[in-house]
Amino acid sequence: MKKTFKLIDLDCANCAAKMETGIKKLEGVKDASVSFITQKMTVEADDAQFDAVMKKVVKLCRKIEPDCEIVL
Amino acid sequence: MTRRQKKTLLRIITAGALLAAALILRHVLSLPWWAELLMFLVPYLVIGYDVLLKAVRNIAHGQVFDENFLMGLATVGAFAVREYPEAAAVMLFYQIGELFQSVAVGRSRRSIAALMDIRPDHANVIRGGEEFEVSPEEVDIGEEILVRVGERIPLDGVIESGSTSLDTSALTGESAPRDTAEGENVLSGTVNLGGVIRVRTTGVYKDSTVAKVLELVERSSERKARSENFITRFARWYTPAVVAAAVLTALIPPLFFHASWSEWIHRALIFLVVSCPCALVISVPLTFFCGMGGASRRGILIKGSNYMEALSKLGTVVFDKTGTLTEGSFSVSGIHANAMSEAELLDVAALAESYSNHPIAESIVRAHGGHIDASRVESVTELAGLGISAVIDDETVHAGNAKLMESIGVSPVCEHGCLDAHCGTCVHIARGNKYCGHILISDTVKSTSESAIAELKKSGIRTVMLTGDTAAVGESVGRALGLDDIHSGLMPEDKVRLVESMLEARDGKSTLAFVGDGINDAPVLTRADIGIAMGALGSDAAIEAADVVLTDDDPLKAAAAHRISKRTMRIVRENIVFALAVKLAVLILGALGIADMWIAVFADVGVAVIAILNAMRAMKK
Numbered sequence A: 001m002k003k004t005f006k007l008i009d010l011d012c013a014n015c016a017a018k019m020e021t022g023i024k025k026l027e028g029v030k031d032a033s034v035s036f037i038t039q040k041m042t043v044e045a046d047d048a049q050f051d052a053v054m055k056k057v058v059k060l061c062r063k064i065e066p067d068c069e070i071v072l
Numbered sequence B: 001m002t003r004r005q006k007k008t009l010l011r012i013i014t015a016g017a018l019l020a021a022a023l024i025l026r027h028v029l030s031l032p033w034w035a036e037l038l039m040f041l042v043p044y045l046v047i048g049y050d051v052l053l054k055a056v057r058n059i060a061h062g063q064v065f066d067e068n069f070l071m072g073l074a075t076v077g078a079f080a081v082r083e084y085p086e087a088a089a090v091m092l093f094y095q096i097g098e099l100f101q102s103v104a105v106g107r108s109r110r111s112i113a114a115l116m117d118i119r120p121d122h123a124n125v126i127r128g129g130e131e132f133e134v135s136p137e138e139v140d141i142g143e144e145i146l147v148r149v150g151e152r153i154p155l156d157g158v159i160e161s162g163s164t165s166l167d168t169s170a171l172t173g174e175s176a177p178r179d180t181a182e183g184e185n186v187l188s189g190t191v192n193l194g195g196v197i198r199v200r201t202t203g204v205y206k207d208s209t210v211a212k213v214l215e216l217v218e219r220s221s222e223r224k225a226r227s228e229n230f231i232t233r234f235a236r237w238y239t240p241a242v243v244a245a246a247v248l249t250a251l252i253p254p255l256f257f258h259a260s261w262s263e264w265i266h267r268a269l270i271f272l273v274v275s276c277p278c279a280l281v282i283s284v285p286l287t288f289f290c291g292m293g294g295a296s297r298r299g300i301l302i303k304g305s306n307y308m309e310a311l312s313k314l315g316t317v318v319f320d321k322t323g324t325l326t327e328g329s330f331s332v333s334g335i336h337a338n339a340m341s342e343a344e345l346l347d348v349a350a351l352a353e354s355y356s357n358h359p360i361a362e363s364i365v366r367a368h369g370g371h372i373d374a375s376r377v378e379s380v381t382e383l384a385g386l387g388i389s390a391v392i393d394d395e396t397v398h399a400g401n402a403k404l405m406e407s408i409g410v411s412p413v414c415e416h417g418c419l420d421a422h423c424g425t426c427v428h429i430a431r432g433n434k435y436c437g438h439i440l441i442s443d444t445v446k447s448t449s450e451s452a453i454a455e456l457k458k459s460g461i462r463t464v465m466l467t468g469d470t471a472a473v474g475e476s477v478g479r480a481l482g483l484d485d486i487h488s489g490l491m492p493e494d495k496v497r498l499v500e501s502m503l504e505a506r507d508g509k510s511t512l513a514f515v516g517d518g519i520n521d522a523p524v525l526t527r528a529d530i531g532i533a534m535g536a537l538g539s540d541a542a543i544e545a546a547d548v549v550l551t552d553d554d555p556l557k558a559a560a561a562h563r564i565s566k567r568t569m570r571i572v573r574e575n576i577v578f579a580l581a582v583k584l585a586v587l588i589l590g591a592l593g594i595a596d597m598w599i600a601v602f603a604d605v606g607v608a609v610i611a612i613l614n615a616m617r618a619m620k621k
Helices: A013-025 A050-064 B003-028 B033-060 B067-080 B084-115 B209-222 B226-257 B261-273 B278-297 B305-312 B321-325 B342-353 B359-368 B402-407 B449-458 B471-481 B492-505 B522-527 B540-545 B556-591 B597-619
Strands: A002-008 A029-035 A040-045 A069-071 B123-127 B130-134 B144-147 B157-161 B164-167 B178-180 B197-201 B300-302 B314-320 B326-337 B377-383 B387-392 B395-400 B425-431 B434-445 B462-466 B485-487 B511-516 B530-534 B548-550
Touching: A013 A029, A013 A040, A013 A050, A013 B226, A013 B278, A029 A050, A029 B209, A040 A050, A040 B209, A050 A069, B003 B033, B003 B084, B033 B067, B033 B084, B067 B084, B067 B261, B084 B278, B084 B597, B209 B278, B209 B300, B226 B261, B226 B278, B226 B305, B226 B556, B261 B556, B261 B597, B278 B300, B278 B305, B278 B556, B278 B597, B300 B305, B300 B556, B305 B314, B305 B511, B305 B530, B305 B556, B314 B321, B314 B492, B321 B326, B321 B462, B321 B471, B321 B511, B326 B342, B326 B359, B342 B359, B342 B377, B342 B387, B342 B395, B342 B425, B342 B434, B359 B425, B359 B434, B387 B425, B395 B402, B402 B425, B434 B471, B449 B462, B449 B471, B449 B556, B462 B471, B462 B492, B471 B485, B492 B511, B492 B522, B511 B522, B522 B530, B522 B540, B530 B540, B530 B556, B548 B556, B556 B597
Parallel strands: B314 B462, B314 B511, B462 B485, B511 B530, B530 B548
Antiparallel strands: A002 A040, A002 A069, A029 A040, B123 B130, B123 B144, B144 B197, B157 B197, B164 B178, B300 B548, B326 B434, B377 B387, B387 B395, B395 B425, B425 B434
16 A cells, blocks of 8 residues: 655655665665655555554654654 | 744744854853853754754664754854854744745645646535535535536536536646536536526546546655655765765874864754755755646646656657547548449448448438438448448448458549559448449548647757558658658557567667557557557546546647756756755865855755755756
């Protein structure tokens, strides 16, 4: 499944790039992209694991850019 | 400005005033060092407390190469070597730069959003005779919707009643309004300019034209160009490398060459300030995004920045003929009858062709215009690649090409010189074994085809035309348009083979694009480096197969796509070279002790702002 999420207060382009690299490395993530310009994140993962994967994604993003909020 | 930006602005003004006051005080009074430190710490903390907080928080998370941490370290370091005014000022300028950057990015994001503002916000659906305002997603297939003047058509459909003119510019970039009447199709995303119309929907919102266009545009940032990936990779080692260089600068000269610690630490801090690759990381994707936004405004939807990059390196453009360079709609351009009147010949031909749905047959039936009495026709047989045989008024009639005439032993005659192969398609008609004459069918060349080819050739691009038509027709159209290479008489699989051999024969750097209508050339579209489908909004298969989708069928847009991509790539290169050159220069000057932290801040945020402004040029026409 592939889902797109809105990001609020994603302020730094470099952080977006770091998030993308980080999310791609997470277990269960098939593909991911974080766009600083559209302030959107796309995550592709297996349906069954999706919620678990998203928890990890949120945790990771909070670590990289604590001000940025993911609209789930 | 957002609330956050306004708050930052307020802090900048306060800190600026405090810093100015501190500078004046230091000038007029001579204070002990701790008083000076305190005086400059006030504006520093006002402007930089959030940066410091984030730095502490991020270092706790193990984010060593974080922008905030580096900026915090650089300014705290400046305090440590007793450069108080510089420390406060650098933080102030950093925040000013960040604010500019955030405003500029916000502005470009909004202007692109405005360009792409084609999403209909509501639909007026008629249910049980009453009108309800609902969101377009809630309307079912086959429902009736009302579209008032000035409203955006929310779903694809057919006009039930009323006629109007539509502004299709949001989809096609074409500014002239298009007249539409009852029974005609309307596309979602267009704006109703004329009168109230009632539309019967032919699909749900998810499958509508506007939803497809939006999805295409939104997903385009997922496919990255080589230069974008280069920047991401570069950013990953740039920051650690610069920080490492800073550490070496701070340690080596004092340790091994007895240089002054404070002097070299100061120089090392300059490195930290320029160590964020932000200018590049923002501006390169932003340039692509602006370029694709500007292109989509003109009805050129590019599926990813990798295709933008490929388009800029075009070496060969291969065009399909029918429907791409020509209208693809056939019309009767002449009737040459032998031994019967022209009307009678057309009548016989129309009767014979009335069962066929071949475009040529349809054009003959259209030219006939009148009532066709199907009871006069019996046992119709379509002879693939030849034509039709039918029994009309108890007599066998053959209608088809010269090969068909040959097979039944009839030789065509013409007083107008039509048999010298240069006048397009002929449909010969024989009744029994007697030749009756022929009907000339031609396909009109699009009005913009010639200028599209000319523009591509001017940029040094080889143009090739492929067609399934006979050599005579192909050559005459191709020569008239000025194509470099013409291949005729091709079956669909021949087209794939030809494009493949061209792909092998070209040199490594230039790319090959195929332009087709996407209906029966999907295999070629996928095979070419860049598949360009025109007028493809109606066809899912074409949208899927193509890399670039032209919303209408104007071949000039293929040339425009190349022009836009070249311009975008130039801006990308400008930004990369500019940002790297300034940073490198500051690093060298900083190491030599010529540049100070002020210049370093400019190299960091100032360059980012300039690069963002430059990126926005890609959006303009």
